[in-house]
Amino acid sequence: SSMDAEKEPVKVLVTGAAGQIGYALMPMIARGVMLGPDQPVIIHMLDIEQCAEALDGVKMELIDGAFPLLRGVVATTDVVEACRDVNIAVMLGGIPRKEGMERKDVMSRNVLIYKAQAAALEQHAAADCKVLVVANPANTNALILKEFAPSITDKNITCLTRLDHNRALGQIAEKLKVHVSDVKNIVVWGNHSSTQYPDADHASVATSSGERSVRDLIADDKWLNTEFITTIQQRGAAIIKARKLSSALSAASAVCDHIRDWVLGTPKGTWVSMGVCSDGSYGIQPGLIYSFPVTCQHGEWSIVQGLQIDEFSRAKMDSTANELIEEKSLAYSCLG
Numbered sequence: 573s574s575m576d577a578e579k580e581p582v583k584v585l586v587t588g589a590a591g592q593i594g595y596a597l598m599p600m601i602a603r604g605v606m607l608g609p610d611q612p613v614i615i616h617m618l619d620i621e622q623c624a625e626a627l628d629g630v631k632m633e634l635i636d637g638a639f640p641l642l643r644g645v646v647a648t649t650d651v652v653e654a655c656r657d658v659n660i661a662v663m664l665g666g667i668p669r670k671e672g673m674e675r676k677d678v679m680s681r682n683v684l685i686y687k688a689q690a691a692a693l694e695q696h697a698a699a700d701c702k703v704l705v706v707a708n709p710a711n712t713n714a715l716i717l718k719e720f721a722p723s724i725t726d727k728n729i730t731c732l733t734r735l736d737h738n739r740a741l742g743q744i745a746e747k748l749k750v751h752v753s754d755v756k757n758i759v760v761w762g763n764h765s766s767t768q769y770p771d772a773d774h775a776s777v778a779t780s781s782g783e784r785s786v787r788d789l790i791a792d793d794k795w796l797n798t799e800f801i802t803t804i805q806q807r808g809a810a811i812i813k814a815r816k817l818s819s820a821l822s823a824a825s826a827v828c829d830h831i832r833d834w835v836l837g838t839p840k841g842t843w844v845s846m847g848v849c850s851d852g853s854y855g856i857q858p859g860l861i862y863s864f865p866v867t868c869q870h871g872e873w874s875i876v877q878g879l880q881i882d883e884f885s886r887a888k889m890d891s892t893a894n895e896l897i898e899e900k901s902l903a904y905s906c907l908g
């Protein structure tokens with residue numbers, strides 16, 4: 573009721589805010605899709621000098637949206653002003669990948685950006701700021717951010733694999749001709765790259781006769797073990813090819829899903845995929861930023877334990893871990 577005390581606004585930083593994902597994301601945040609319909613927000617948008625005018629245009633549009641939950645907009649090219657007291661940081665900023673470029677090509681410039689932003693967040697963000705890295709190479713950018721912002725707890729630095737998770741749910745739903753909301757407990761393991769392992773072994777579908785495992789419903793093991801996996805692994809590249817631009821609306825939507833579930837909790841009986849700091853679970857090298865199945869409660873994620881891993885899965889989980897170990901050493905060599 574109107575007697576209820578209004579919640580304090582949450583300050584959300586978005587870097588690279590004048591880009592495609594930012595443009596799709598801004599109205600979602602302002603409408604409460606990210607933090608809930610009763611949570612006022614203040615949006616801090618950061619971009620580089622060359623984008624300052626475009627950023628001002630986005631600010632004008634946010635004002636013109638007359639969003640009831642939007643309590644303020646900061647549009648700036650000053651990293652200190654952008655980071656000041658933010659509670660959530662969504663890192664879209666980076667050198668984007670173009671058609672035909674490998675993710676490794678974008679590595680060297682991006683790790684320098686993430687090293688610098690680590691320092692800014694550490695010094696100016698709220699002490700318990702939750703960070704989500706989206707810009708590629710997302711896991712390794714998050715790793716660099718973690719290593720150069722030692723005062724931010726590892727628990728608060730994550731990268732986006734929810735987009736891959738949602739893509740996998742979408743492909744299962746299309747295959748089985750069911751509603752996507754009836755499919756759950758896909759796992760995306762590892763790197764947000766073409767080595768990621770989307771795993772349907774633990775996934776289920778809500779049917780009129782109860783929950784059925786995806787493996788039972790899709791008798792075609794070959795599809796699940798080949799085409800399903802490569803479709804998800806290559807989906808980002810397929811969208812770049814089709815749009816001549818990276819995925820944006822699906823990325824923005826996944827960002828909202830990631831933050832919402834992290835802050836407000838995952839529904840009972842359901843997990844989601846997040847790139848988080850490995851604690852050695854499932855034999856993954858501690859300290860790597862690796863996508864795991866997680867549940868969230870009271871603003872904290874925890875890795876789902878005890879899933880049965882067969883030989884096929886083990887090999888795929890290890891190969892994406894190995895790519896991350898390589899990216900890590902490449903990143904450090906870029907830093908000199």
Ligand code: LMR
Nearest residue numbers: 669708807808809818819
């Ligand atoms: C995506 O998954 O859509 C992007 O990460 C694609 C890419 O690699 O730039």
